[in-house]
Amino acid sequence: MKITILSAARPNFMKIAPICRAIDAARQAGKSISYRVVYAGARDDASIEPSLFSDLAMPAPDGYLGVEAQGQSAVAAGVMLAFERELDAHPADVVLVVDDSTAAMACSVVAKKRALKVAHVIAGTRSFDMNESREVNRTIIDAIADTLFAASIGANANLNAEGLSGNTIVVGNVLIDTIRYNRHRLLQPVWFDTLGLRKGRYLLLTLNRRDLLQKRTVLQGLLQSLLSRVGDDVPVVAPLHPYAEEAVRSLHLHAPGLHLLPPQSYLHFGFLINQALGIVTDSGNIAEEATFCGTPTLLLNRYAEHPEVWRTGTAELVGEDAEALSQSLGRLMRGEWKHATLPERWDGRAAERVVGALLE
Numbered sequence: 001m002k003i004t005i006l007s008a009a010r011p012n013f014m015k016i017a018p019i020c021r022a023i024d025a026a027r028q029a030g031k032s033i034s035y036r037v038v039y040a041g042a043r044d045d046a047s048i049e050p051s052l053f054s055d056l057a058m059p060a061p062d063g064y065l066g067v068e069a070q071g072q073s074a075v076a077a078g079v080m081l082a083f084e085r086e087l088d089a090h091p092a093d094v095v096l097v098v099d100d101s102t103a104a105m106a107c108s109v110v111a112k113k114r115a116l117k118v119a120h121v122i123a124g125t126r127s128f129d130m131n132e133s134r135e136v137n138r139t140i141i142d143a144i145a146d147t148l149f150a151a152s153i154g155a156n157a158n159l160n161a162e163g164l165s166g167n168t169i170v171v172g173n174v175l176i177d178t179i180r181y182n183r184h185r186l187l188q189p190v191w192f193d194t195l196g197l198r199k200g201r202y203l204l205l206t207l208n209r210r211d212l213l214q215k216r217t218v219l220q221g222l223l224q225s226l227l228s229r230v231g232d233d234v235p236v237v238a239p240l241h242p243y244a245e246e247a248v249r250s251l252h253l254h255a256p257g258l259h260l261l262p263p264q265s266y267l268h269f270g271f272l273i274n275q276a277l278g279i280v281t282d283s284g285n286i287a288e289e290a291t292f293c294g295t296p297t298l299l300l301n302r303y304a305e306h307p308e309v310w311r312t313g314t315a316e317l318v319g320e321d322a323e324a325l326s327q328s329l330g331r332l333m334r335g336e337w338k339h340a341t342l343p344e345r346w347d348g349r350a351a352e353r354v355v356g357a358l359l360e
Contacts, residue, residue, distance in 0.1 A: 008101035018177035018351035100138035124155030172345030
């Protein structure tokens with residue numbers, strides 16, 4: 001069995017790495033299975049730091065589609081044409097995609113039209129808002145995929161409601177496989193002591209959603225609420241991409257305790273998640289990793305693609321509401337955070353289940 005695994009963006013590699021290891025283990029056990037990792041972007045993509053693949057203990061991509069287009073339609077068209085060429089040069093039996101990017105959707109369509117099997121990892125997540133591009137993408141992928149690997153019972157219920165229960169397998173969350181595998185390998189950044197930080201006595205702030213960053217008044221209210229609540233005693237560490245850092249700097253906040261930093265490597269960033277007093281983020285992936293690490297998380301979203309992070313995990317949904325953020329921060333600072341438990345099947349074996357199902 002030849003599997004082509006598509007990565008559409010840097011966060012996808014965290015979910016692909018354990019699948020690669022599981023396939024390697026199956027092949028070493030005598031199974032007839034191989035894989036080829038293909039990245040939708042360019043070989044010199046600035047978002048992919050040189051240390052990423054060694055940090056994740058996985059090989060670098062075997063191929064690059066080289067698509068750098070802007071806009072959903074341009075991306076889809078570019079990826080479809082490039083993926084056709086990729087499959088012509090390197091035939092596959094199964095195309096495996098993760099998450100819900102436009103590139104993942106485009107590759108799924110190409111594979112299906114070539115009568116190849118399509119497997120979707122992290123299937124069944126829903127926002128129930130078809131005005132969101134990602135919701136359109138994930139709905140299309142799930143509708144045409146041959147095998148749907150759901151991370152949770154809730155995601156499986158979404159697929160059942162859409163009549164897709166016949167090809168669904170609840171495997172657990174592959175992202176958790178990665179943080180479990182790497183927790184003992186996490187590295188303290190060299191600047192940690194220089195900034196005078198202490199484990200368990202800083203907040204981690206991340207901002208990635210462009211729609212939130214463009215709402216200057218909302219963003220300013222959220223950050224002022226955050227900084228006024230924690231005061232000068234608890235530093236706020238914010239590793240941000242350039243576009244997010246620019247948005248924050250444009251607000252001209254007076255905040256000596258706010259440390260704006262460049263993006264961190266996987267092992268350094270994982271250390272920051274693991275050792276933080278709490279996290280303020282708009283990233284569902286970070287909320288999932290923080291739940292595994294037991295770190296309280298204030299999620300600046302109105303929903304979580306994996307609701308278990310707030311139903312049983314360490315996260316709370318505060319949306320874009322500065323007052324809700326302030327109240328949740330107050331509970332965190334007083335040590336009154338809710339009791340949390342690990343969601344079902346967050347046992348580090350999701351990738352094994354994925355590969356086992358593919359081999360059956």
